[in-house]
Amino acid sequence: MDTNKVILGIYNDPDHIYDATKKLIHDGYRVRDVYSPFAIHGMDRVLGIKRSRLTVAAFCFAMTGIILALTLQTYASYFDWQMNVGGKPSLHIPTYIPITFELAILCTAFGMVGCFFAVNKMVWGKNADIIDIRVTDDLFVVAIDIIPNKTDVAELSSILKNNGAIEIREREFED
Amino acid sequence: MSYESPIRDLLVTGGKTYSDITTEITRPIENKPSKAWWLGFGLSTIVLAIWIFSTTYTMVVGLGAWGLNKTVGWAFDITNFVFWVGIGHAGTLISAVLLLFRQKWRMSINRSAEAMTIFAVICAASFILSHMGRPWVAYWPIPLPNAFGSLWVNFNSPLVWDVFAISTYFSVSLVFWYVGLIPDIATVRDRATSKARKFWYGFFAMGWNGSTKVWHRYEVISLILAAISTPLVLSVHSIVSMDFATSLVPGWHTTIFPPYFVAGAIFSGFGMVLTLLVVAREVLNYKDYITSEHLDAMCRVVMLTGTLVGLAYITEFFVAAYSGVEYEQYAFLNRAFGPYGWSYWIMMGCNLVAPQVFWSKWARTTPWFIFIMSIIVNIGMWFERFVIIVTSLHRDFLPSSWSMYTPTIVEFAILLGSFGLFFFLFFLFMKFLPSINMSELKSIVKTKHALELEKHYTELLNNNHKMPQHAHETKGDSVHGH
């Protein structure tokens, strides 16, 4: 980031901020992010966010779970200590299905949610850098980078205003 | 907010704005609890005390405090276990399956249903622990290298599968629930006035800031969690059913058990969700969020799953007759007309017959009636498990070991007490966490633009018949009335 100054356009209607962001991006402004109390449908595509690779992570965790479960069961019930219960064979592949399935799900859920927290840098007790406190209630905020000597703040403000912004202000990020 | 057909009923009534939703749903958290809450909480604490006392009594005296005998070695405790696990299924069904099927009415009820899931699984687990007799060695079913040589658990045993299934189910449900809660916890954090609330909700909000990038990933993992929870929820009750179905006991060993247990679990879970929500919407005044449309939809699910369960009962009965195997035939005749026949007819009446009243719109939208029906469903599903377990066991292959089972007062006390545990946790949840998913609900509030679209397309739909319809000109007798 060559700048840490942003201009914030604050909206009270998700459709207004959607149209505004679309226009801003079309006009070549650098939109840092959009903050909202709920996921605005299609906003991720407007911002050009690539589809998250968490799905790939989920698949890898599922495979890990499967391998883990199969290793555990075959090792314990076949290689390490065979037991004869009701005459059933020790290497009893179909009965491994339930536990393998459960462990696959368990690993996927925990692994993927762990990745989700990691990639968002979310951690218990983290102090949130909240762009505007009302963004978890009823307002929608678009943050546009102010690039020195390039961004025309006045024009930017008028675009925001024309699209129904109820408030416009500047803010600095600490990073 | 995207376009929706105008014939759909509103899922949030009363013209709520985003901030109305925030204010009204965080109200119980931010204010002192009402008298009704104290009353409920107090009552459930007393019942919880009964649970603590009776469970402790069982631990001290041993399982001899229960009415089990050589033939009927599983009875009340396993009935209660299956009952509670079943209750738990509605939460995941609502949050996962209905998410995948894009049923938006789930949004007002998924939070409390998921909470219910978690508490119900806790109750179920308590029965597993107490029926072991020696709960301090409850870690034995976990496959750990141990001090008794190289003995491992028996991976061929469905009981071991159950250990994995229930613990996976509990932890994944908890994770799913928590992930769903984060945005709402952040909302409470940002409104908090007291220091303690700021700290604790801030702690659990994990620095949530509402960024679109985060929302995108959040939607992706919600979808995957839903996608893996759906087979999980099916697997859990299937594995519970395999505790019975892998055996050779007539009445237990039948291949329909897995799907039939799942249908029954959803049925009983929805029964419990209705019990809770019909009351909660009155007490917390959430009628604009949990509208009669929601009740209607839930009642339809109850009717559908009740009928499915009924279909399974009839299938079992029919196939037993068809099989030509005397053991099977006897097991089912004994169920219906044997010494425990009364419990079979309670089960049939409550699960197959009673839900048919929901064919009537009035029944589906009248809260007090739904409340009574939901209790009936709960009773019916408890008896279903009782019927399956006790009637199949008390008539052994050897007539010399035939016996009857009578529960003791301790067993009744534990059953009653488990409701105390459940409601105790549920009341705490209602006080400290937003009991409706605010962020999801906000996404279905109709915006101006959505209303304009609705108007525009309704006009188009109504005008379509003015378009030239060459294809239909030959059908002179068709309806061209207007």
Next chain:
Amino acid sequence: MSHDTHIEIKEEKYTITDGNKKWSYGLMIVGLLLTILGYFTYHPSIEGMNLTADDLHHLVSKRFWGNLLVDSYFTFIIATCAIIFVVISQLANAAWYVAIRRIPEAMSTYMIIGAGLLLAIILVNFYVLHGGIYHWAHPGVMESDPLLAKKTWYLSQPFYLVRLVLFTAFWIFCAAQIRKNSRNEDLVGGVENFDKNFKISTVFLVVFGFTFSMFAWDLMMSVDAHWYSTIFTIYNFATGWVSALTVTYLLVWYLRGKGYLAIVTDEHQHDLGKFMFAFSVFWTYMWTAQFLLIWYANIPEEVVYYEERMFGSYQFSFYLNIVLNFVVPFFLFMMRDAKRNRKVGYFVGGAILFGHWNDCLLMVMPGAMDLPTAISEHNPTGTIEIPNQGIGFMEIGMLLFFVGLFLIVVLKGLTKANLYPTRHPFIYESAMHDVGV
């Protein structure tokens, strides 16, 4: 996205091309020829047994009628489950499916032909072949077989036929009503027809739930008359349901490729693909539930069913079943882009359909292909199992014939109404359908 869509609902009609006719009739003719070839080249032999000319005649006839039953049943349940898809979507107030709804509706026009074929097959087997592939229907068997003697109250030929006719007639009637109301809606608009269809759907679904059970027991399970499984119906339903979704998915790709279905997008295709994926897993769940429980309990009279299929000459089909119906859709359709890709879609769709056809084959053929003998202590069921002849000319020929027949009937069905409803209350919502993340 809702913000910038401009949707135009136009009336689209499908016209059957010469290519359609050439392919459908071509497949039927080739199939017929292959079947005839298979019929005359089939010479079974059993080790240590001298088969008489009469035996040989029995076997070739059983193979023929068994195959005919498999294909008629398979196509019929596809057509039936297609209308059930419409019914369930209607009851769930779903919107996304509205744009493609006319395709399953058209598929259901095949029901009457399928039901007619089934009835004909059963009649011929019962009254011309003296039982044919249904061992229990052979004269004298019900009386002499101690187990089957207990089933006479249910397995009787007239009762069987009454059930078959009543059930299929009712389903065909409901399907026709639904199609009629759906077409009327294009003319008059409003919600009147929508409401009518809602009511019919409710009744249809409830009745279907109970009657399909007996339908599957009768046609499929009674082939192995000694054996029983309570999950059998749901298992069969899963087979039909996932196949119906797959056919719909493939037809939507085909029609879009020809420039039809203007309002249908990759989003709809994606959702159908998701359904195929999900219900392939669902089918696997049913398969596992039946297999695991029977295999685990190891009760002789039950486990014999899998004994025949897992270890003898059906072994290949048995494992192929799991590969095509679970492994292929699960791994290939897991990725989002795969469901939106025509080529992958055709491949997976083809695999699923072939897999479920194989599944039906596996349900019927081991039970149907046997030679009746005297009941003895050594052979309590009174039959000798005949080794499978694999998937030969007759199987493939019959399959091709039915593919051709099904296609031409469904394509003709498509011409009878607009390709998508123009005035369904949810049509705009469906046109704007967006899968999301």
